[in-house]
Amino acid sequence: MEAIHTHRNNHKANSMARKIPNVFWLLILVFSCIILIGNTKASDGDAREAYIVYMGDLPKGDFSSPSLHTSMLQQVLGSNAPESLLYSYKKSFNGFVAMLTEEEKLRIAGMDGVVSVFSNERKQLHTTRSWDFIGFSQQVQRATIESDIVIGVFDTGIWPESDSFKDEGFGPPPSKWKGICQTASNFTCNNKIIGARFYRTDGLFKEDDLRSPRDTNGHGTHCASTAAGGLVAMASLYGFGKGTARGGVPGARIAVYKICWSDGCHDADILAAFDDAIADGVDIVSFSVGGTSINTFEPHNMYPMIYAGNAPNTTGNFTGLSSRFCSRNSLDANLVRGKIVLCDSLTNGRPPLVAGAAGVVMQDTSFQDYAFSFPLPATHVGVNDGSSISEYVNLTSNPTATIFKSYEANETLAPFVASFSSRGPNRITKDVLKPDLTAPGVDILAAWSLVSPVTRVKEDRRRVPYNIISGTSMSCPHASAVAAYIKSFNPSWSPAAIKSAMMTTAFPLSVATSPEAEFAYGAGHINPLKAVNPGLVYDSESIDYIKFLCGQGYSTKSLQLVSGDNSTCSGVINGTVWDLNLPSFALSTMSLKSFSQTFKRTITNVGLPSSTYKATVTAPQALKINVEPSVLTFTSLGQKLSFVVKVEGTIGRTVVSASLVWDDGTHRVRSPIVVYASS
Numbered sequence: 023m024e025a026i027h028t029h030r031n032n033h034k035a036n037s038m039a040r041k042i043p044n045v046f047w048l049l050i051l052v053f054s055c056i057i058l059i060g061n062t063k064a065s066d067g068d069a070r071e072a073y074i075v076y077m078g079d080l081p082k083g084d085f086s087s088p089s090l091h092t093s094m095l096q097q098v099l100g101s102n103a104p105e106s107l108l109y110s111y112k113k114s115f116n117g118f119v120a121m122l123t124e125e126e127k128l129r130i131a132g133m134d135g136v137v138s139v140f141s142n143e144r145k146q147l148h149t150t151r152s153w154d155f156i157g158f159s160q161q162v163q164r165a166t167i168e169s170d171i172v173i174g175v176f177d178t179g180i181w182p183e184s185d186s187f188k189d190e191g192f193g194p195p196p197s198k199w200k201g202i203c204q205t206a207s208n209f210t211c212n213n214k215i216i217g218a219r220f221y222r223t224d225g226l227f228k229e230d231d232l233r234s235p236r237d238t239n240g241h242g243t244h245c246a247s248t249a250a251g252g253l254v255a256m257a258s259l260y261g262f263g264k265g266t267a268r269g270g271v272p273g274a275r276i277a278v279y280k281i282c283w284s285d286g287c288h289d290a291d292i293l294a295a296f297d298d299a300i301a302d303g304v305d306i307v308s309f310s311v312g313g314t315s316i317n318t319f320e321p322h323n324m325y326p327m328i329y330a331g332n333a334p335n336t337t338g339n340f341t342g343l344s345s346r347f348c349s350r351n352s353l354d355a356n357l358v359r360g361k362i363v364l365c366d367s368l369t370n371g372r373p374p375l376v377a378g379a380a381g382v383v384m385q386d387t388s389f390q391d392y393a394f395s396f397p398l399p400a401t402h403v404g405v406n407d408g409s410s411i412s413e414y415v416n417l418t419s420n421p422t423a424t425i426f427k428s429y430e431a432n433e434t435l436a437p438f439v440a441s442f443s444s445r446g447p448n449r450i451t452k453d454v455l456k457p458d459l460t461a462p463g464v465d466i467l468a469a470w471s472l473v474s475p476v477t478r479v480k481e482d483r484r485r486v487p488y489n490i491i492s493g494t495s496m497s498c499p500h501a502s503a504v505a506a507y508i509k510s511f512n513p514s515w516s517p518a519a520i521k522s523a524m525m526t527t528a529f530p531l532s533v534a535t536s537p538e539a540e541f542a543y544g545a546g547h548i549n550p551l552k553a554v555n556p557g558l559v560y561d562s563e564s565i566d567y568i569k570f571l572c573g574q575g576y577s578t579k580s581l582q583l584v585s586g587d588n589s590t591c592s593g594v595i596n597g598t599v600w601d602l603n604l605p606s607f608a609l610s611t612m613s614l615k616s617f618s619q620t621f622k623r624t625i626t627n628v629g630l631p632s633s634t635y636k637a638t639v640t641a642p643q644a645l646k647i648n649v650e651p652s653v654l655t656f657t658s659l660g661q662k663l664s665f666v667v668k669v670e671g672t673i674g675r676t677v678v679s680a681s682l683v684w685d686d687g688t689h690r691v692r693s694p695i696v697v698y699a700s701s
């Protein structure tokens with residue numbers, strides 16, 4: 023779901039999403055039927071595709087929606103307006119569906135009263151298809167040198183016998199490879215897993231730790247196969263998410279650096295692994311371990327499960343006979359709080375929500391696309407799956423579950439940023455936007471360790487070769503794989519150029535589903551096919567960071583800790599945070615206080631040798647944004663041109679989002695611009 027916001031109405035969109043979620047999602051449901059009729063594929067050019075223009079509540083009084091909608095369209099399309107209008111909503115809310123080009127969409131999005139404009143692409147969160155979901159099919163073009171790319175996975179190790187790591191068709195490791203394979207404890211490498219090491223610099227192995235790169239947890243195996251696992255047909259977790267499991271770069275090699283143990287991941291081991299990995303010849307490090315944090319794992323994966331029939335609200339005189347259907351007021355809050363509730367019919371999700379449930383699973387035979395309209399994590403399953411879940415709940419003394427929300431029902435709400443995902447702003451350097459971007463991380467099916475329980479709960483006897491888990495660390499291997507994919511086509515690009523390509527081609531998400539806006543999704547949702555050919559990149563090298571760090575007040579001593587060389591702050595031009603050549607723009611300011619800030623940027627042509635890019639700014643009224651020059655003409659590849667962005671205004675609320683797009687008719691190089699009131 024692509025969304026463009028009119029930031030004038032951001033605030034309204036937020037409160038709206040909270041207030042009337044069902045209507046909001048219903049809009050998408052209605053829309054998903056239209057998609058099947060005549061949708062053209064999203065494109066950069068002039069092709070039109072259907073968009074929903076969402077305008078919030080119906081105005082009071084006598085009001086004709088269709089004529090308002092037609093007149094809005096006329097302002098943009100002139101006499102073509104009537105043909106363009108596909109549908110006017112007029113019962114529960116205000117809005118319409120129209121065929122628009124990208125540019126027309128932007129103009130409509132900027133009109134008064136428009137809350138947001140959604141693309142109608144049908145997306146799925148099916149776990150085995152997270153790559154398809156982001157438009158990255160099995161058939162995408164591959165560079166022959168993909169097999170020279172080595173992804174270093176810093177994690178809990180790997181289960182080398184998994185089908186995902188078979189090395190059929192792989193030649194010997196690339197000649198640059200200098201790593202080793204620590205074969206302790208029956209661990210062997212092959213031409214897919216070309217290196218493996220384990221680190222416990224303090225020597226304090228715990229009882230459960232296997233002194234080997236072998237994964238006894240599952241997490242590392244999962245991340246490695248998401249990034250670079252081979253194609254495995256018919257992979258599933260008990261039938262959920264059945265399909266072909268594959269990594270983003272199935273041709274790439276994997277090098278394993280086991281840094282996490284049963285008591286966590288220690289800095290010393292992490293640094294040791296970095297040290298080795300660089301020398302070994304690793305191209306991309308996939309490292310999904312969070313902050314100062316000891317626990318590698320997302321805590322919210324598994325919830326206890328309870329059958330609604332066993333949790334009647336006796337205060338309200340309900341019995342299991344009615345509570346099993348999760349009808350209104352029927353559940354006992356004390357019994358269901360924090361649990362996933364299994365209901366015997368489709369409900370609107372409210373009763374379990376009101377009773378404090380963490381999620382709901384509904385077994386029913388009716389139309390499955392309802393699943394996304396629930397106010398809490400929910401899934402809707404057919405009777406067959408329903409009865410096996412019932413059986414599980416009934417036969418297990420402490421049943422637990424992940425929220426299988428996207429396996430059996432088609433997930434139309436995606437993508438949005440999951441509640442457990444970390445959020446910005448950047449607490450250290452306020453004027454550098456974080457996060458950079460977002461990637462799939464919910465309900466990801468990938469390979470698993472055969473000695474680790476499916477729930478990672480010790481008492482759970484079930485062992486599976488493929489498992490479904492969620493977390494920021496599931497997003498990470500997606501991003502790593504996309505970086506590897508970009509590098510396989512552009513081997514000489516710097517890390518900054520690769521990151522720029524990923525960010526400027528990401529598609530913006532909806533503030534309605536992710537109210538923290540850029541602080542939830544950064545530049546937006548990763549889009550690998552576009553990222554491989556971004557047109558322009560915001561490149562930078564170490565000297566840019568040295569200037570920046572000196573400007574931030576680093577001493578030569580602390581600078582050298584970061585740079586690892588003899589760099590000093592004397593004699594370099596101190597850089598400001600606003601001039602660091604990032605593909606995003608962030609400004610922290612004070613509410614209701616006027617500001618004016620310039621940002622200098624230099625952009626490198628990696629698209630067509632001669633091309634002319636025009637700047638388009640989308641901004642709410644609160645911001646005045648000027649780009650100088652607003653047209654950049656390149657005459658060769660690798661050419662660098664500079665420009666200045668000036669952002670002025672006064673903001674009255676927390677986060678204000680805008681964007682800058684450089685467009686040459688072929689490439690759209692988009693940067694988020696975020697101004698926020700920091701405390």
Ligand SMILES: *[C@@H]1O[C@H](CO)[C@@H](O)[C@H](O)[C@H]1NC(C)=O
Nearest residue numbers: 182183184207208209210472
């Ligand atoms: C080593 O692993 C292989 C493959 O899983 C297995 O067949 C073999 O029995 C193992 N050997 C030992 C000594 O554990």
Ligand SMILES: *[C@@H]1O[C@H](CO)[C@@H](O)[C@H](O)[C@H]1NC(C)=O
Nearest residue numbers: 335336337338339340341351
């Ligand atoms: C539940 O039943 C009892 C006994 O019949 C009655 O006194 C009470 O009012 C009922 N409570 C509710 C909420 O209906």
Ligand SMILES: *[C@@H]1O[C@H](CO)[C@@H](O)[C@H](O)[C@H]1NC(C)=O
Nearest residue numbers: 335337338351352353355377
């Ligand atoms: C249980 O029933 C009582 C009485 O009808 C009601 O006030 C209460 O909200 C119900 N609890 C839940 C969680 O629905």
Ligand SMILES: *[C@@H]1O[C@H](CO)[C@@H](O)[C@H](O)[C@H]1NC(C)=O
Nearest residue numbers: 329331411412413415416417
């Ligand atoms: C659980 O088992 C009991 C006893 O066999 C049965 O009556 C009940 O219907 C079962 N519940 C579910 C949800 O399968």
Ligand SMILES: *[C@@H]1O[C@H](CO)[C@@H](O)[C@H](O)[C@H]1NC(C)=O
Nearest residue numbers: 144146390391430431432433
């Ligand atoms: C989900 O969508 C796909 C294609 O859009 C369709 O083939 C499939 O039947 C749908 N599944 C369900 C459960 O509706």
Ligand SMILES: *[C@@H]1O[C@H](CO)[C@@H](O)[C@H](O)[C@H]1NC(C)=O
Nearest residue numbers: 572573574575576594595596
């Ligand atoms: C850069 O800033 C540092 C303080 O952070 C200052 O000591 C130094 O003189 C500055 N250098 C230049 C060239 O302005």
Ligand SMILES: *[C@@H]1O[C@H](CO)[C@@H](O)[C@H](O)[C@H]1NC(C)=O
Nearest residue numbers: 564582585586587588589590
């Ligand atoms: C750093 O300085 C030392 C001593 O002056 C010198 O030997 C070394 O080559 C320098 N390293 C770099 C990277 O310039």
